[in-house]
Amino acid sequence: MSTEWGTGYEDTTAASEMETYSDWSTQSGDTPGVRPDLMQEPPQEQVDLSRLDAENEDWQYRYFKRCNFSQATLTSLRTTHCSFVECNFTAVDMHHSAHRLSSFVSCTFLGAQIAGATFDDCKLAGSAFDSAQLASVVFRGGDMTSVSFAGVDLSGKDLSDARLFSADLSQADLHGATLTGADLRQVRLERTNFEGADLRGALLDGFDATQALLTGARVDRDQCVSLAQTFGVVVV
Incomplete structure (x- = not known):
C-alpha cells in the first residue's frame, strides 16, 4: 500500500533506541509494528487521546508517537x-x-488495567508497567528488553522464551512463573520472588541470585554451577 503520508515517512520504530539488541526476532519471523508504506491511517504524533473510547475496535497498521492515551x-x-x-x-x-x-x-x-489482555509476538522494549494490573495477561514470546516490571505481580505467568534482557524485576512477584528459555541476562533484581518458578534453559548471565528468592525454583545443571558461584561456592 502506498499512501501520501507513508511515502518518505521516517520509521522510528525500526530505528529505535533498542536497536542495540536487534538480534531478537519474532516466533513467526515477521517484524512487529508498521512499516511506513503499509500505514492504513495518517500517523498521529503528540495527539491527546485521553478518555478516548475505542472499546472493541480493530486497529491494523497504525502509527502513534508520543500520544496521550491516559484514562x-x-x-x-x-x-x-x-x-x-x-x-x-x-x-x-x-x-x-x-x-x-x-x-x-x-x-x-x-496503573493501567490490563487484566486478561494478550500480547502475541509484540515488542514492548523500554516500556514501564509499574503498578499495572496484569492478572490473566498472556505474553507469547515478545521482546521485553529493558522493560520495567518493578513491583508487578507476574506470579504463574508463562514467560517462556520471552526476551527480558536488562529488565527491571525489582520486587516483582514471579513465583510459579514459567521462564524456560527466557533471556534473563542483566536483569535488575531486588527481593524478586522466583519461588517455584521454572528457570530451566533461561539465560542467566549477570543474574544476581543474592537478590532473589529461589526456594523451590527449577534450574538445570549448568545453571546450578553459575548460581552457586554467585554465592561464592567453588564448584569442582
Whole structure:
C-alpha cells in the first residue's frame, strides 16, 4: 500500500533506541509494528487521546508517537502491526485487549488495567508497567528488553522464551512463573520472588541470585554451577 503520508515517512520504530539488541526476532519471523508504506491511517504524533473510547475496535497498521492515551477506554481493543512510540497509557483500561505483532516502544503503562489482555509476538522494549494490573495477561514470546516490571505481580505467568534482557524485576512477584528459555541476562533484581518458578534453559548471565528468592525454583545443571558461584561456592 502506498499512501501520501507513508511515502518518505521516517520509521522510528525500526530505528529505535533498542536497536542495540536487534538480534531478537519474532516466533513467526515477521517484524512487529508498521512499516511506513503499509500505514492504513495518517500517523498521529503528540495527539491527546485521553478518555478516548475505542472499546472493541480493530486497529491494523497504525502509527502513534508520543500520544496521550491516559484514562482511555481500550477494552477488548485488537491491534495488529501497530506502532506506539513513547505513548502514555497511564491508568488506561485495556481489559481483554489483544495485540499481535504490535510494537509498544518506551511507553508508560503506570496503573493501567490490563487484566486478561494478550500480547502475541509484540515488542514492548523500554516500556514501564509499574503498578499495572496484569492478572490473566498472556505474553507469547515478545521482546521485553529493558522493560520495567518493578513491583508487578507476574506470579504463574508463562514467560517462556520471552526476551527480558536488562529488565527491571525489582520486587516483582514471579513465583510459579514459567521462564524456560527466557533471556534473563542483566536483569535488575531486588527481593524478586522466583519461588517455584521454572528457570530451566533461561539465560542467566549477570543474574544476581543474592537478590532473589529461589526456594523451590527449577534450574538445570549448568545453571546450578553459575548460581552457586554467585554465592561464592567453588564448584569442582
